[in-house]
Amino acid sequence: MTTTLEKPSRVHELLEAFEGRRRVLVLSHNNPDPDSMGGGFGLRFLLEKRLGVSTTFAYRGDIFRAENLEMVRALGIGLVRLEDIDVARFDGFAMVDTQPGFGHTFVPPGVRLDAVVDHHIPPAKGAGPSVFRDVRTDVGATCSIVTGYLMDLGLDIPPRVATALLYGIRTDTADLSRNTSPLDERAYLHLMQRADRKALASIAQPSLPANYFKVFRKALNATRIHGKLAVCSLGTTENPEIVAEYADLLLRLEGTEWVVTGGLYKDTYYVSVRAKTYGRDAWSLLREVLDGEGSYGGHGTVGGASIPLEDDSPRTLRRLERRLYQRLLDALGEGQTPAKRLI
Numbered sequence: 001m002t003t004t005l006e007k008p009s010r011v012h013e014l015l016e017a018f019e020g021r022r023r024v025l026v027l028s029h030n031n032p033d034p035d036s037m038g039g040g041f042g043l044r045f046l047l048e049k050r051l052g053v054s055t056t057f058a059y060r061g062d063i064f065r066a067e068n069l070e071m072v073r074a075l076g077i078g079l080v081r082l083e084d085i086d087v088a089r090f091d092g093f094a095m096v097d098t099q100p101g102f103g104h105t106f107v108p109p110g111v112r113l114d115a116v117v118d119h120h121i122p123p124a125k126g127a128g129p130s131v132f133r134d135v136r137t138d139v140g141a142t143c144s145i146v147t148g149y150l151m152d153l154g155l156d157i158p159p160r161v162a163t164a165l166l167y168g169i170r171t172d173t174a175d176l177s178r179n180t181s182p183l184d185e186r187a188y189l190h191l192m193q194r195a196d197r198k199a200l201a202s203i204a205q206p207s208l209p210a211n212y213f214k215v216f217r218k219a220l221n222a223t224r225i226h227g228k229l230a231v232c233s234l235g236t237t238e239n240p241e242i243v244a245e246y247a248d249l250l251l252r253l254e255g256t257e258w259v260v261t262g263g264l265y266k267d268t269y270y271v272s273v274r275a276k277t278y279g280r281d282a283w284s285l286l287r288e289v290l291d292g293e294g295s296y297g298g299h300g301t302v303g304g305a306s307i308p309l310e311d312d313s314p315r316t317l318r319r320l321e322r323r324l325y326q327r328l329l330d331a332l333g334e335g336q337t338p339a340k341r342l343i
């Protein structure tokens with residue numbers, strides 16, 4: 001395997017792709033997470049600083065997690081909804097932390113991407129076109145790739161930008177404990193010296209609404225254990241992020257090697273996969289469990305999928321849950337293990 005450190009920097013190619021542009025739009029996947037917001041924030045800083053362009057980060061969907069909302073608030077990360085802007089006003093386009101062709105990623109009609117910076121395994125059907133493309137699947141966070149660009153240029157990273165990039169690396173690599181490359185470590189240490197640690201603490205431990213705890217009670221009641229697998233479908237949820245959040249918590253359960261959680265939000269069923277070890281890639285498990293339904297992505301021990309449903313009726317939901325459950329048990333060889341309730 002090639003190491004990221006030995007490769008020459010591609011930041012000059014990236015800058016060339018935006019040569020002569022005046023207004024750059026940065027896009028990401030729907031429901032942006034810290035790595036996409038941090039990566040976008042860092043890329044905006046880079047392009048503004050080096051090329052003097054004006055930049056905008058536009059998103060689709062919603063931001064649900066209290067941590068992510070606090071990140072936006074505490075760091076003043078300017079975000080606009082894609083539906084609120086006129087895409088024709090921009091003459092440069094970048095995409096971070098995802099690639100055109102993923103189900104959770106939207107490229108506005110007529111937009112030709114100048115740059116794609118990501119760390120996910122490309123979509124099965126191949127990624128859509130872009131002039132510059134830097135996709136490194138051995139790197140744990142898009143924020144690390146962007147930090148690498150900033151370090152290669154010797155740019156002084158302001159505390160707000162450093163904090164956003166650092167938080168993106170922290171969440172995608174679980175504090176450098178999973179999917180970590182030498183670049184992630186180098187970027188993390190570089191940013192740690194520049195980040196606003198007070199802001200970082202407030203982002204990591206935000207206040208939570210009472211409803212958050214109610215949803216967790218429902219999740220705990222719905223959790224079933226099959227040997228080394230813990231599985232939970234939340235049914236209909238008002239917050240699709242809770243699916244991933246609960247998966248992270250459940251992985252801490254003693255004796256668990258695999259966690260699969262799911263929940264329906266607005267006609268889409270979201271699935272999260274977590275694994276404790278690299279016995280098998282989360283991505284390949286999702287491919288088998290989905291069996292052609294919906295779209296999925298991931299790397300190493302973390303994966304996610306979304307399955308659009310024809311309707312959000314309880315019947316349609318129950319049928320999907322049953323299909324996924326059976327394929328999951330078959331895929332992990334836990335079909336004969338009786339289910340136990342968590343609580």
Ligand SMILES: [Mn+2]
Pocket residue numbers: 035036097119140141142172
């Ligand atoms: Mn990421």
